Amino acid sequence: MSPAGPAASARVARTGFLPLAFLPSLPHMNSPAKSKEVVQMALFGTRAATFFRTRNPQRDRDTDAARAGRLRAFLDELHGEIKHERDGLRGRYESVTARAAFSQQALEQDEAGPKTASSIDQLTQTMIDYTRRLAALEAQAVFVNELRERAALFPQQTEEVGAGAADPVRPGA
Template sequence: MALFSFRTRNPERDRQSDATRLQSIKRAIRDAVVEAERERDGFRRRYEDAAVNAAFSFENMQNEGETEEASAQVDDLTQALTRFSQRIGFLEKQMAFMQEIDEAIIRFEKANGIGQIDPKSDLATVSRVPTTVYSKYMTARLFEGSEAPLNHACIRVHESTESIVAAS
């Protein structure tokens, strides 16, 4: 009779817990990148509008003579262009930083065997991604870091878990 009896967790369950935790971080990062892209695109549109208005105002000022009002408008538009340009630059820095973090997580997963397909399993989770991620980003990132051969793999998204799975 054993004096001490205890059960340990299944290593596959531990690996899945680790993968889920890291995927949660990656999902948050990717959502933040999408948000920053939208904000940057909005600032780009406003920048283009302000640049056109500044050009017309400056041309009008040259054709009709410089007035205090026209000069003030060109100055305001110039300041707006500077602010828009700075904000666009900072958003691009943020996106690059977040993508570096995402890539670091992918390297960590690969180095530690997290999120890779178990060759013994017929169906293994590859990556957990939100269904709102753009397909071009998913396509580029979906199997990055996976060493498992996925030729002719069947890919499908499970709506209940938002998991992408590969059937070998």
């Protein structure tokens, strides 16, 4: 049972809250009404009947658009880095492939020196490494492109979520 009595206990059981009128008065207050006023002021500011204020919706849209722009710019930068590395790697891959082909041809025609076989082995391993890295870069490019597609929806999704919460919230409602 609540220290405020059976009526307060019933209210707490029904609502889960103890009404402010049942709060014990503070020692420096003259009356329970004054105590209630102080508690309301502490909870809701000096005017308990005012609405909870949010920012201007246009300001929220501008903030969301700026955030989405930064996200898209970052993803575009990542995409550019991946593309740049991939293009450079492809050029080196083609060069190694050509050298390996000429070395193999020289080996088959008995025109190769003693180090050609080991050179071919190194070139083959380099081609395998390049192929693995190209595959990793392609997977990264696909992932970043998917993120870019999702990022294009970012402002729309936040506007839809924000539209559902456009009603003002009243204290105690």
